Amino acid sequence: NKQVVLRKYVDGFPKESDMNIVESTTTLKLPEGSSDVLLKNLYLSCDPYMRILMTNDNITGFGAYTLGSPLIGNGVAQVLESGDQDYKKGDLVWGTTKWEEYSLVPSSQIRSKIEHADIPLSYYTGILGMPGMTAYVGFFELGSPKKGENVFVSAASGAVGQLVGQFAKLTGCYVVGSAGSKEKVDLLKNKLGFDEAFNYKEEPDLNATLKRCFPEGIDIYFENVGGKTLDAVLLNMRVHGRIPVCGMVSQYNLTQPEGVTNLANLIFKRVRMEGFIVGDFYHLYPKYLEFVLPHITEGKVVYVEDIAEGLENGPAAMVGLFSGRNVGKQVLLVAHE
Numbered sequence: 001n002k003q004v005v006l007r008k009y010v011d012g013f014p015k016e017s018d019m020n021i022v023e024s025t026t027t028l029k030l031p032e033g034s035s036d037v038l039l040k041n042l043y044l045s046c047d048p049y050m051r052i053l054m055t056n057d058n059i060t061g062f063g064a065y066t067l068g069s070p071l072i073g074n075g076v077a078q079v080l081e082s083g084d085q086d087y088k089k090g091d092l093v094w095g096t097t098k099w100e101e102y103s104l105v106p107s108s109q110i111r112s113k114i115e116h117a118d119i120p121l122s123y124y125t126g127i128l129g130m131p132g133m134t135a136y137v138g139f140f141e142l143g144s145p146k147k148g149e150n151v152f153v154s155a156a157s158g159a160v161g162q163l164v165g166q167f168a169k170l171t172g173c174y175v176v177g178s179a180g181s182k183e184k185v186d187l188l189k190n191k192l193g194f195d196e197a198f199n200y201k202e203e204p205d206l207n208a209t210l211k212r213c214f215p216e217g218i219d220i221y222f223e224n225v226g227g228k229t230l231d232a233v234l235l236n237m238r239v240h241g242r243i244p245v246c247g248m249v250s251q252y253n254l255t256q257p258e259g260v261t262n263l264a265n266l267i268f269k270r271v272r273m274e275g276f277i278v279g280d281f282y283h284l285y286p287k288y289l290e291f292v293l294p295h296i297t298e299g300k301v302v303y304v305e306d307i308a309e310g311l312e313n314g315p316a317a318m319v320g321l322f323s324g325r326n327v328g329k330q331v332l333l334v335a336h337e
């Protein structure tokens, strides 16, 4: 059973050498009378939050990975054996699994069975999985968007950002995205339907850039990166604007997080800035599927994926999230059905 394990706790930017590829010889066997399931992992999701679990300071309260054990994350899998009558051999499922070929997990870790065979299975690590729910909850529940409003999204071409932009367009908003390369900016404008996009690495004065893109200010800033971008956004929010705080990927590898100096604008502009964790909102998953599935089948929402192949390429895929190597949702293909 090939595995990707954490070799050492990460300090600063994660490196491929912080992880190891090992071959486990432990036989996975369903314990007598347990409700565990034995899974064959097909697709694994590479997510920025996993970096936070690679240190053991537990700032999130979510714990940390165990050294020498496989990484834990979301994935799509096929049931090989089941001690839970709700699942049977051959079922396709998505939920929390481990970075290895085969996993024995409690059936409670399965989020959902996969019923829509006409849609790529990998989508359940992205648009139909955790990042999709994150975009939906953050934008609609916390962002409270209205037609005609001005929306800014950072890390806009990524797993979550590309959906926030498309959901905002479906709502009739004006949408601008920032991303870290020309290729990503072109994708935002030409494939994902953003009204405007810019490469934040080539904008020396983000405040001036945002003033140019939003002469009347920003109603909703979907926060994915934090740091300098957030500081510039705070100068450009409109009265009664909203900032759903989804993530701060620019801060996860810093030992000394960047100071944000313009927070007082929250008061002057009466802005609501609110953090959220998608895990608190899965009761809305059926409602989300009802919303998004027709848009996918009618081609009104598209999804860009970056699929790395093989567990041995897992560490590079994971590390690449922090240099922006991924173009779209970073997925790891482990095996075919």
Ligand code: NDP
Residues within 6 Å of the ligand: 046, 047, 048, 049, 130, 131, 134, 155, 156, 157, 158, 159, 160, 161, 178, 179, 180, 181, 184, 224, 225, 245, 246, 247, 248, 249, 250, 251, 276, 277, 278, 279, 321, 322, 323, 324, 325, 326, 327, 328, 329, 330
């Ligand atoms: P992405 O697919 O967007 O991948 C990460 C991207 O972040 C990279 O491709 C890179 O794109 C960008 N990035 C990396 N470092 C920096 C930096 N220093 N400054 C600016 N951008 C950077 O990831 P996701 O869509 O999966 O996640 C987006 C955000 O949402 C993350 O902050 C994540 O932690 C958060 N999140 C939060 C959840 C919640 O429940 N609150 C759930 C899921 C995600 P680029 O080339 O554009 O720089």
